[in-house]
Amino acid sequence: xxxxxxxxxxxxxxxxxxxxxxxxxxxxxxxxxxxxxxxxxxxxxxxxxxxxxxxxxxxxxxxxxxxxxxxxxxxxxxxxxxxxxxxxxxxxxxxxxxxxxxxxxxxxxxxxxxxxxxxxxxxxxxxxxxxxxxxxxxxxxxxxxxxxxxxxxxxxxxxxxxxxxxxxxxxxxxxxxxxxxxxxxxxxxxx
Amino acid sequence: xxxxxxxxxxxxxxxxxxxxxxxxxxxxxxxxxxxxxxxxxxxxxxxxxxxxxxxxxxxxxxxxxxxxxxxxxxxxxxxxxxxxxxxxxxxxxxxxxxxxxxxxxxxxxxxxxxxxxxxxxxxxxxxxxxxxxxxxxxxxxxxxxxxxxxxxxxxxxxxxxxxxxxxxxxxxxxxxxxxxxxxxxxxxxxxxxxxxxxxxxxxxxxxxxxxxxxxxxxxxxxxxxxxxxxxxxxxxxxxxxxxxxxxxxxxxxxxxxxxxxxxxxxxxxxxxxxxxxxxxxxxxxxxxxxxxxxxxxxxxxxxxxxxxxxxxxxxxxxxxxxxxxxxxxxxxx
Numbered sequence: 001x002x003x004x005x006x007x008x009x010x011x012x013x014x015x016x017x018x019x020x021x022x023x024x025x026x027x028x029x030x031x032x033x034x035x036x037x038x039x040x041x042x043x044x045x046x047x048x049x050x051x052x053x054x055x056x057x058x059x060x061x062x063x064x065x066x067x068x069x070x071x072x073x074x075x076x077x078x079x080x081x082x083x084x085x086x087x088x089x090x091x092x093x094x095x096x097x098x099x100x101x102x103x104x105x106x107x108x109x110x111x112x113x114x115x116x117x118x119x120x121x122x123x124x125x126x127x128x129x130x131x132x133x134x135x136x137x138x139x140x141x142x143x144x145x146x147x148x149x150x151x152x153x154x155x156x157x158x159x160x161x162x163x164x165x166x167x168x169x170x171x172x173x174x175x176x177x178x179x180x181x182x183x184x185x186x187x188x189x190x191x
Numbered sequence: 192x193x194x195x196x197x198x199x200x201x202x203x204x205x206x207x208x209x210x211x212x213x214x215x216x217x218x219x220x221x222x223x224x225x226x227x228x229x230x231x232x233x234x235x236x237x238x239x240x241x242x243x244x245x246x247x248x249x250x251x252x253x254x255x256x257x258x259x260x261x262x263x264x265x266x267x268x269x270x271x272x273x274x275x276x277x278x279x280x281x282x283x284x285x286x287x288x289x290x291x292x293x294x295x296x297x298x299x300x301x302x303x304x305x306x307x308x309x310x311x312x313x314x315x316x317x318x319x320x321x322x323x324x325x326x327x328x329x330x331x332x333x334x335x336x337x338x339x340x341x342x343x344x345x346x347x348x349x350x351x352x353x354x355x356x357x358x359x360x361x362x363x364x365x366x367x368x369x370x371x372x373x374x375x376x377x378x379x380x381x382x383x384x385x386x387x388x389x390x391x392x393x394x395x396x397x398x399x400x401x402x403x404x405x406x407x408x409x410x411x412x413x414x415x416x417x418x419x420x421x422x423x424x425x426x427x428x429x430x431x432x433x434x435x436x437x438x439x440x441x442x443x444x445x446x447x448x449x450x451x452x453x454x455x456x457x458x459x460x461x462x463x464x465x466x467x468x469x470x471x472x473x474x475x476x477x478x479x480x481x482x483x484x485x486x487x488x489x490x491x492x493x494x495x496x497x498x499x500x501x502x503x504x505x506x507x508x509x510x511x512x513x514x515x516x517x518x519x520x521x522x523x524x
Contacts, residue, residue, distance in 0.1 A: 028238060031194035051197035074227055078293060087296045093226045097197050098219070098241050141293065162427035163291020
């Protein structure tokens, strides 16, 4: 793996036109370090990484965005789940360089200032975690699940959340949190 | 993880030219196999060519009633597509029983067909594996082989083909569309997956630089009541121990035509032609399904830990066919 760099070395840069944020259309990048422009939680930031660096490592080790967790690093546990262009994906199997020009969202981007996302509030209210390590991935999956609409009953929620493992087995409380947000959204829609 | 260079291709021809001209270049689509394989040192590209921007992700009707699944269509998008769900439910069911929601959002249809086996000896660089290192032997044959294949094996490889959707696609006579430096060609599903024989390192008749641009499903009315049944150690997010994709066309109470694919038991997505032939003209009963299933598995070769798959595959076939018979309104199911 690439050497660990302490602290936050990704720097905020001003927005630039789309064509400059995409990968160069001609010529190779790397294998040495290359400048990559990533839009993370709405902010365009520059980070210097080799093409082999995963989005997970770029976020955690280079940009100080530490909510995505490295559980298995092979696409099995779901702790690294983030949204890319609004879809939930595994950041450990995604190359950072391939995310140029795409929107990356992590738990840090869910809250509006101190105002938590409804799913974050529901997780807190329902105690939907014990150690908390898998929680950012669970949250990003649960938020996506609401959009995808697979929240009909507990079996459906369990099936569509099965890519997020919880070794503390907080599953019943996670499902309860999802149900609360689902029912809250439905009540909101009726008003 | 070894270093590699990266380039993102903007159009199909450029992508193909970039990979074709360099034996050290490989395509990068969803990355769910490729990045994993690079990280564990099994894939060793000098450069990856990112094809995620190529305009071959659409799901489109074909003249004559078929459906084209773009090579870069994501598993989740194919599974959710109304035409797939209505006309080829076994395809949608098999996709939704594969991997997890996150992986299905990433993984492409072309990549699914090209995914590598999950045999732990293939993935472990210190163990003998003829697929990874031709001539080194097969550690699985006398190793931990509970999940390995019983059909289509050789003394050189018993790795199970891991795909779910490929089982449905093989049952429904899909066709793979390839484009390479020498132009386009199509390959029938039956010809796309090679048996290991004495060259288990060769899995597909795909030349370097050839790209899967699409998968064509034929117009097939009987597919509208098709079904995919997956049996595994846990209910979700696990590879199949056995699986069955099935479709039936009934003529009164008799089976006029059957399409059966098997997963989890073979070195390739397995088309159960022997069972299909036996069922023609037979009643759609559990007894008839069991006779066909028994014949299909007659040549199975069990190893030390996977003999249970022979019986389990037969039961899986019977149950899948029984479900299909009830969907078609025929049979005694």
